[in-house]
Amino acid sequence: MVQPSKALHKVALERLKERGVSLEEIAELVYDLQQPYIADVTHEICLENVRSVIKKREVQNAILTGIELDVLCEQGKLSSPLQEIIEEDEGLYGIDEILALSIVNVYGSIGFTNYGYLDKTKPKLISKLDNHEDKEHTHTFLDDIVGAIAAAAASRLAHDNPGISDIMQ
Ligand code: MG
Numbered sequence: 316m317v318q319p320s321k322a323l324h325k326v327a328l329e330r331l332k333e334r335g336v337s338l339e340e341i342a343e344l345v346y347d348l349q350q351p352y353i354a355d356v357t358h359e360i361c362l363e364n365v366r367s368v369i370k371k372r373e374v375q376n377a378i379l380t381g382i383e384l385d386v387l388c389e390q391g392k393l394s395s396p397l398q399e400i401i402e403e404d405e406g407l408y409g410i411d412e413i414l415a416l417s418i419v420n421v422y423g424s425i426g427f428t429n430y431g432y433l434d435k436t437k438p439k440l441i442s443k444l445d446n447h448e449d450k451e452h453t454h455t456f457l458d459d460i461v462g463a464i465a466a467a468a469a470s471r472l473a474h475d476n477p478g479i480s481d482i483m484q
Contacts, residue, residue: 320372327375330382334457340440341365344465345472347438348429353476364468374418374464381414381456388453404447404455415459422470429466434459 331338342362349356368374387393388401400408412434419426437445437458444458 323372323375323379324370327369327378330378331369334382334385334454336440336444336457336461338362338365338369341461341465341468344433344439344441344461345468348432348465348469349472353472356472360472361468364471365464367471368418368421368464368467371421373421374467377414377418377463378460381411381460385453385456388455389451401455402453404445404453408455411456411459414456415463418460418463419466419470422467422474425473426463426466426470429469430463433462433466 328338339358339362342358342365345361345365346356346358349361369378384393384401388398391398393401399405404411415430416427419430433441441458441462444454444461446454
């Protein structure tokens with residue numbers, strides 16, 4: 316029998332892939348965040364940290380919950396007014412960010428700074444997901460989840476490089 320925690324990890328990875336998110340693209344966000352601070356950081360190291368973040372149960376729970384809500388919304392299956400709020404990615408809703416913070420939380424305070432930065436600047440994959448022109452897809456939760464995974468992976472990396480944490484705060 317498959318261990319429940321192993322099953323959860325596998326499903327979380329599958330869901331991200333189904334929603335068009337590659338771990339390499341998340342790793343690229345991590346690379347861009349950390350490269351100014353850690354000169355010898357590589358894409359492989361970033362990818363490794365992304366993989367480690369997704370092994371955490373809290374992170375898997377957030378991925379599954381957020382993606383489920385995005386998908387149900389795409390299918391028009393939520394009740395009003397939640398259906399319209401998530402569909403329109405209403406600015407004052409804020410629960411997408413709160414859910415993502417449960418990911419950032421896992422690695423402490425540096426994660427919050429990185430998450431805020433990604434949420435504000437929306438680089439690369441995040442802006443692709445945050446594209447409101449695309450009426451077919453809802454990524455209200457996914458863009459925040461991706462930003463949070465990248466922020467958490469960047470924090471994990473910083474913790475592995477003593478001295479960097481101080482610079483980044
Ligand atoms: Mg959002």
